[in-house]
Amino acid sequence: MIGTVAESFFYNLAFGVSFFTFLIPTRSTGAGLMKVMSTISGIALLFGVILHLMYAPTSSIQAILSFAALLSFIFIYVLHTDEKHWSMWLMYALHTLALGFIFIPFYNGDLKAMAQMMTGSLLLGNITFAMVLGHWYLVTPKLSEKPLLQAVMLSWPLLVVKTVLSMFAFFKHADMFKEGTTEGGGYAFNWMMFIMRVGWGYVVIAIMSYFSWRLVKMRSIQSATGILYAQTFFILVGEIISIYFFHSFGALI
Template sequence: MYNSLVYLFFSQLAVGGLLSLVMVPHSAGRSFFRFCGILSLFLLLLGILAGPYSLSLLRGPFDGRSTSLLLLALSGVTALLFIAGVISERQSAQKPLLTVSCLLGLAGIFLDGYHSLNPSTPTWGQLLSALYFLVSAVFLGSVIYSMILGHWYLVVPSLPISPLKSLTFLMIASIVAKILLACITLYLFWIWGDVDQKTTLSSFTGIGGFFLWARVIFGFFGPLVVSLMTWETVKINSTQSATGLLYVATIFAIIGEILSKHIFHTKAMPI
């Protein structure tokens, strides 16, 4: 179970981080993009190598799971080229390479989510799972990379506030999307789910509900409140206060997403 949790958490964080980097202008400086690019590549490699899937899947034949792994590997290769472009100061190539790496990663995450549930799961259930993977990636990346960006205002005081505003807005949007998606998932699994899925939902009223409510507190309400507070501080250009709040959001995000992935792995419930 633990290698699956490591794979899900770090691969999604890496891809979400790449998406966040796309929204940051070149004015953040070479050191910022070099650090975050290397961090994203390291997290992606950690997720793939420590995960439950053998690299022999990349030799084919390709099914949904192996194709997902291939897309993530290609995302990592492109991220490496992006890092090389940053180090060599080839600015014109950086954004295109970063964008391609991000798109490959998002496609890999989506496909991974689609094929993560039992093959007998209806198409709507697989789509909900795929969207759950995508939104989780965006959420993790926007929270943690916003916190890193907040620190960079100490390094580059002239950096405009707009990138932090964009990432904070992305964080709020992803949290709202997570809440809506979880509500839709619970409703559809209760209405159209099979006997096992309805039994799983019923178990949440007992001891199994501990993990669900902990997930709601740490993964939904906590980050939402902190992100709204962060937005208010960003609007008045208080980057130090925003960074402090983003530390709190990072703690909430890590705990909430670990709980979420535990529920997904043990209950096959993408919430």
């Protein structure tokens, strides 16, 4: 079970971070930031593939799609220049589609699970991406705040969708949260996990995101990055709880 949770988390991180690389203005940042993001995504994907191959053959659909995405990350790392060549957009499309399609076999075509996990993946990736981007302003101090502002603002619709999906799931699995229940990990455990998931994964993220946005607008980038660093911790905890609950008890929270 721990292996499945870890595998799901690494795939989510790889997909989420790499998805938002279209926001990187490489003419201003240089190709270095794209290489950093590709490395983060590639390493996360590599861990996911290793865990997958512990129980599945290399000929599985998930493994083949993973290898295709890994290859695109390698090409981006080696060949990306300060100008976004059409071939790099092709590599972006390749890893985005490959990692996106992995959600289908991984969640057995369950549309609700796919929607919940893909939204969580994008939210996790968005905040991680924004945190790394914030650090890059130390490398290029004159970089416009626009890409970081866009990244922060894109987290808002994702947070709304994810919260709504979790609330629907809560009412669907309401029996897990009734006193005396034997479902899941028991009454106290279920509530503790749910409160941590909502409190840290949604409420704290929403509040911190607002302050990040305000600070970026003021061009207080270092302060905003500090908040994004804390957000990364909270979203990691929230998403790991969500992944654990689904794979352990079949509940999408």
